[in-house]
Structure formats: C-alpha cells, structure tokens
Amino acid sequence: MSSQSAPDAFPTVAPSEELGGRFTREADWLRHQLVRLRLFIRNHELGLTLLAAVIGLCAGVIVSIVTGITHFMHFALFNARSFTGVSGMPGISPIATVGGPVLGGICAGVSIKLYQKWRDRVPVDPIEANALHGGRMSLAESAALVGQNIISNGFGMSVGLEAGYTQIGSGVASWLGRYLGIRRADLRTLVGCGAAGAIAAAFGAPLAGSAYAFELVMGVYTIATLAPIAVAAFTGNLIAQILGTQGFIVAISVPDIDLADYPFALILGVICAGIGVLVMQLVTYFERAARQPWLPAEVRPVVGSALVGLLGLVSPQALSAGHGALHLLGHTEQIWWALLIVLVCKVLASAISIGAGFRGGLFFASLFIGGLVGKLFALLLMALGYSSGHAVSLFVAVAMGSMAAAVIGAPLTMILLALESTGSLNISGIVMLGVLASSVTARATFGYSFATWRFHLRGESIRSAHDVGWIRSLTVDKLMRHDPLTVRHDMRLDQFRGRFPLGTERVVVAVDDSGSYAGLIDVAAAHNPEYDSAGDAIVVIDLAEHPHEMLTPGMNAKEAALEFDRLETDMLVVVDDLDTHLVIGLVSEKHLLRRYSAELDRHRREALGEV
Numbered sequence: 275m276s277s278q279s280a281p282d283a284f285p286t287v288a289p290s291e292e293l294g295g296r297f298t299r300e301a302d303w304l305r306h307q308l309v310r311l312r313l314f315i316r317n318h319e320l321g322l323t324l325l326a327a328v329i330g331l332c333a334g335v336i337v338s339i340v341t342g343i344t345h346f347m348h349f350a351l352f353n354a355r356s357f358t359g360v361s362g363m364p365g366i367s368p369i370a371t372v373g374g375p376v377l378g379g380i381c382a383g384v385s386i387k388l389y390q391k392w393r394d395r396v397p398v399d400p401i402e403a404n405a406l407h408g409g410r411m412s413l414a415e416s417a418a419l420v421g422q423n424i425i426s427n428g429f430g431m432s433v434g435l436e437a438g439y440t441q442i443g444s445g446v447a448s449w450l451g452r453y454l455g456i457r458r459a460d461l462r463t464l465v466g467c468g469a470a471g472a473i474a475a476a477f478g479a480p481l482a483g484s485a486y487a488f489e490l491v492m493g494v495y496t497i498a499t500l501a502p503i504a505v506a507a508f509t510g511n512l513i514a515q516i517l518g519t520q521g522f523i524v525a526i527s528v529p530d531i532d533l534a535d536y537p538f539a540l541i542l543g544v545i546c547a548g549i550g551v552l553v554m555q556l557v558t559y560f561e562r563a564a565r566q567p568w569l570p571a572e573v574r575p576v577v578g579s580a581l582v583g584l585l586g587l588v589s590p591q592a593l594s595a596g597h598g599a600l601h602l603l604g605h606t607e608q609i610w611w612a613l614l615i616v617l618v619c620k621v622l623a624s625a626i627s628i629g630a631g632f633r634g635g636l637f638f639a640s641l642f643i644g645g646l647v648g649k650l651f652a653l654l655l656m657a658l659g660y661s662s663g664h665a666v667s668l669f670v671a672v673a674m675g676s677m678a679a680a681v682i683g684a685p686l687t688m689i690l691l692a693l694e695s696t697g698s699l700n701i702s703g704i705v706m707l708g709v710l711a712s713s714v715t716a717r718a719t720f721g722y723s724f725a726t727w728r729f730h731l732r733g734e735s736i737r738s739a740h741d742v743g744w745i746r747s748l749t750v751d752k753l754m755r756h757d758p759l760t761v762r763h764d765m766r767l768d769q770f771r772g773r774f775p776l777g778t779e780r781v782v783v784a785v786d787d788s789g790s791y792a793g794l795i796d797v798a799a800a801h802n803p804e805y806d807s808a809g810d811a812i813v814v815i816d817l818a819e820h821p822h823e824m825l826t827p828g829m830n831a832k833e834a835a836l837e838f839d840r841l842e843t844d845m846l847v848v849v850d851d852l853d854t855h856l857v858i859g860l861v862s863e864k865h866l867l868r869r870y871s872a873e874l875d876r877h878r879r880e881a882l883g884e885v
Contacts, residue, residue: 332468334517337519338519343424371583383575397419400469400490410448413448419438431579444491467502530664543672547716549680551720553640556625579632582626592622645670675692676705749827753865754861761784825846832870
C-alpha cells in the first residue's frame with residue numbers, strides 16, 4: 275500500500291468529534307429508553323403503579339426534610355427542645371412569643387413581594403389542578419409555596435404544614451408525569467398519588483392518606499386508581515418512618531363506650547360543624563379586613579403576625595399548628611375557662627394567620643380546635659351529670675374528626691385517621707357517627723369545605739376535584755357551524771321564499787344594516803300559507819325568533835346547554851361578543867348534546883381505566 279493511500283485507508287478522527295459522537299449515541303439511547311418507559315406506563319397498570327411508588331418515595335423524603343427544617347426553626351427561635359414543639363411548651367419568653375411571629379411576618383412580606391414580581395397568579399393547588407387543568411401544576415410555583423409555608427409555620431404562625439406537603443408532593447408528581455408525557459387521566463392520578471404520599475408521611479397514616487387523595491384530590495374512587503394511590507401512600511409513610519419522621523399518634527384508651535355516648539356524639543358533631551363554618555367565615559372576614567387600599571400586600575403579614583404574637587402572650591398554644599398542645603390536651607387536666615381561652619385564641623390566631631396572607635392550611639389546626647371543643651363538651655356533660663370522666667378522651671377524639679371533616683371536607687379521611695392514630699376500632703365507630711353528623715350539617719348549611727370556599731371567593735364554581743376542566747375546554751366555538759346563511763332584516767317575504775324554498779334550509783340568520791344579529795328565521799314558518807295573502811307587507815324581521823338571545827364563542831358546552839333548555843329552542847346563533855353582536859356561527863342543540871355526551875362518556879371510561 276502506498277503512502278499516498280494510507281490516509282484514506284486509515285482515517286483519523288479528532289478526539290472532540292469522537293466524544294461528540296459518543297454523547298449523541300448516548301442521548302439517542304436515553305431518548306429511546308424514555309419512549310419505552312412512557313409506552314410501558316401508558317399501556318400497563320403496573321407501570322403506573324411503579325411510578326406511583328417513586329412519587330410516594332419523593333413525597334416521604336420531602337415531608338421529612340420540610341419537617342426537619344421547621345423543627346430546627348422552632349428550636350432556634352423558641353427553644354422548643356421536646357417533641358411537643360412550640361404549642362406544647364409550658365412557657366415561652368415574651369420576646370420570642372411576639373418577636374418570632376413578627377420576624378416571620380417580615381420574611382413572609384418579602385417573599386410575597388418577590389413572588390409578585392416573578393408571577394402574577396396564584397399557584398395552582400392539587401384540587402384546582404385536577405378539577406380544571408388535567409393535573410398540570412408548576413413545580414417552581416409549588417416549591418415557592420412550600421417555602422412560604424415553612425416561613426409561616428417555622429416562625430410560629432397558626433397554620434399547618436399539610437398544605438405545603440400536598441402541594442410539593444403533587445407538584446413533583448405532575449412534573450414527572452408531564453416529563454414522561456402521560457395521558458390526562460393518568461396525570462390526574464399521579465397528582466393524587468403525590469398528595470396521598472405526603473399526607474401518609476406527615477400523619478403516619480397510609481389509609482387516611484389514600485382516602486384524602488380520593489376525597490379531595492381525585493374527587494372520585496375507582497378500582498383503576500386504587501393501586502397507584504395506595505402504593506404511593508404506603509411508600510410515603512414507609513420512607514418517612516425510615517427517615518425518623520414521627521407520625522400523628524393520639525394515645526387514647528377508652529375501656530368501654532356507653533350507649534348514651536352515641537346521641538352525645540351526634541350532638542357534638544353538629545356543634546363542631548357550626549364552629550367549623552364560623553372558622554372559615556372568620557378567615558374570610560380577616561382577609562377582607564386586611565385588603566385595605568392603604569395597606570400593601572407585603573405589609574399585611576407583619577400586622578397579622580403582631581396580632582398572633584399578642585394572642586400567644588395570652589395562650590402559647592395559639593402558636594404554630596398545635597401538634598404538641600393536642601398531645602398535652604389528652605394527658606393533662608385543665609379547667610373549663612382555661613380551655614375556653616385557648617379555644618378562642620387558637621380560632622382567632624388561625625383565622626388571622628391565613629387572612630393576613632400566610633401560607634398554610636387548617637388541617638391540623640382544625641384537629642386541635644376540635645379537641646378543645648370535645649374536652650369542653652365532655653366537661654359540660656360531667657358537670658350536668660350526664661357522663662363520667664372516662665368519656666373525656668372519647669369526646670376529644672370525636673370532636674377532632676368532626677371539626678376537621680367540617681373544615682377540610684373529607685369525612686372518610688377523618689374516620690380512618692381516627693382508626694390509625696388511636697388504634698381503636700371502637701373509637702373509630704363512634705367517631706364515624708360524629709364525623710357524618712358534622713359533614714352533613716356543614717354541607718346542608720354552608721355547602722363548602724375550606725378549599726372549595728376559597729375557590730368560590732375567587733369566582734370559581736369548583737365543589738370538588740372532579741375533572742370539569744374538559745367541559746370548559748369544550749367551548750361553543752368548537753361546536754358551532756362557521757358558515758351560517760344570513761339575510762337582511764328588511765328582505766321581503768316573497769324574496770325570502772324564492773331564495774330559500776321549503777326544505778332547503780332549516781333556519782336562516784337575519785342581520786341588520788351593520789351586520790349585527792337581528793333574529794332567527796324559521797324557513798318552514800316563513801312558508802306558512804297564512805302569509806300568502808300578505809303580499810309585500812311582511813319582511814323577514816317580522817318573523818324573527820329570539821332576537822335578543824345568543825351565545826358567545828367562549829361559553830362552554832354546559833352553559834350553552836342550559837341556554838337551550840331555558841329558551842326551549844333547538845338552534846341558537848353565535849356572536850363575536852355581546853356589544854357588536856356580529857354573527858360568526860350557528861349551533862344546534864342536537865349537535866351540542868351529542869358532542870357533550872361523547873366527551874362525557876370518554877372521560878368516564880378514562881376514569882374507570884377502560885381506555
């Protein structure tokens with residue numbers, strides 16, 4: 275071989291080109307594996323269940339990290355050394371009691387200002403994500419909300435961490451699901467898995483975590499979603515235990531339950547419903563009171579934190595979520611007026627904290643408030659001679675579940691939480707009675723849980739996490755006929771009959787000189803023999819129907835169907851807006867209901883796992 279041909283026979287490759295080629299091959303291999311993983315998850319229930327286990331693992335780790343951060347803050351700010359935390363301390367220095375929350379108010383105000391510069395919208399929570407957005411959540415916004423929740427709880431404000439737990443758990447699940455490109459129904463399931471894993475890890479209660487996901491985040495229970503939700507809950511709980519996160523345990527021992535206790539449990543459930551509704555209304559009151567034009571949004575937390583600090587001087591149990599105070603409630607004796615003071619301070623502190631703009635939830639706060647109400651109720655029965663001392667802890671457990679069911683809106687979750695936290699099936703039975711009484715009373719008199727009440731105040735008609743987002747996306751502009759036939763409103767009847775013989779069209783749209791809608795003309799009615807003798811005296815506007823009734827392109831199918839039902843007609847015109855009334859389309863009731871029914875059936879089959 276000649277020396278001239280050697281370079282052609284043995285080409286040299288630059289090291290950078292060889293390295294780039296290897297990276298390209300590895301990237302192609304990785305993309306191929308992701309495609310295979312996506313297909314496995316989409317086509318096999320086992321794939322979705324394994325992904326749910328990963329989400330539960332992430333939720334357990336995150337809950338443990340967030341809990342550890344807040345415990346460190348409680349130790350640094352309030353010298354809370356025992357497991358009872360801030361609310362369970364016998365005494366806190368006045369400087370820390372007021373200074374801690376005020377410092378938190380300053381930090382919260384700064385975080386609100388920074389968030390407003392970064393985003394101009396409220397973060398989408400798991401319930402709203404599943405109800406309206408098909409499970410789509412922003413991971414960055416969820417992380418920001420968790421940071422604000424840590425500030426709120428860590429500095430002693432009267433809110434729980436459960437909102438942050440579920441937000442970040444579901445946010446991670448949504449991000450992972452969207453990264454893998456899974457279907458809408460499966461993405462909603464993963465969001466529920468994130469919430470289930472977070473609640474199970476926070477409370478050490480996988481059954482309650484699963485029920486929480488079904489009742490609040492999914493909005494419906496199906497066999498197809500049971501395995502992923504349950505696996506995520508048990509995985510989250512297991513990881514939290516491995517990492518040393520202490521679950522929620524109420525050491526209540528009741529040797530016997532009298533038959534006379536059951537009617538009192540019903541009464542207590544109704545009382546808790548009333549107080550729960552009052553708490554939700556108080557949050558709204560303080561929120562509206564704080565929204566003054568002269569009070570900037572970033573200053574409101576400072577004012578609210580000062581008020582909570584003053585309440586903490588009266589009762590330290592008003593600070594933080596109330597884990598430690600609830601533990602002490604079942605193991606120490608208190609007189610009734612001291613309990614009443616703690617109850618009033620806790621209710622006000624929780625309402626002020628959320629009303630002032632602090633991030634957090636009322637899950638655990640409602641449990642503590644319920645425990646206080648239950649103990650006061652038991653002491654009242656003892657004073658009247660209707661109950662003995664053994665029933666105190668019993669009514670504490672009943673009121674805890676009943677209050678939380680009224681506020682959170684998840685009765686099955688509270689029943690299972692009572693079972694898992696007390697380990698007593700007998701107590702769970704009577705707790706169920708109080709929870710059901712509370713839930714029915716709250717729904718009948720108020721109609722909202724705390725989450726759905728907040729949506730209502732924002733103008734959203736969301737009563738649960740049931741998927742209604744597809745209804746909003748099925749709008750009139752996707753259902754209408756885009757080429758409606760139009761005629762001038764002053765066209766003579768004989769001209770109209772000549773242009774549209776009987777049987778050619780069903781309806782024609784009449785428009786005025788500017789092209790605005792003037793009414794619908796029924797072609798069959800225009801050919802009525804009664805008009806034959808009228809000659810030129812009749813113009814089409816004289817036969818117009820529904821001249822002031824019309825649809826707009828942005829209306830969804832459900833709203834349009836209600837209009838058809840109200841007007842008792844089978845055809846309506848679509849205009850560009852309600853100011854100009856320019857005709858852009860025509861919709862028939864038959865076509866709308868057919869499309870609506872088809873979409874409803876498709877989403878039903880998706881929820882049941884049939885597609």
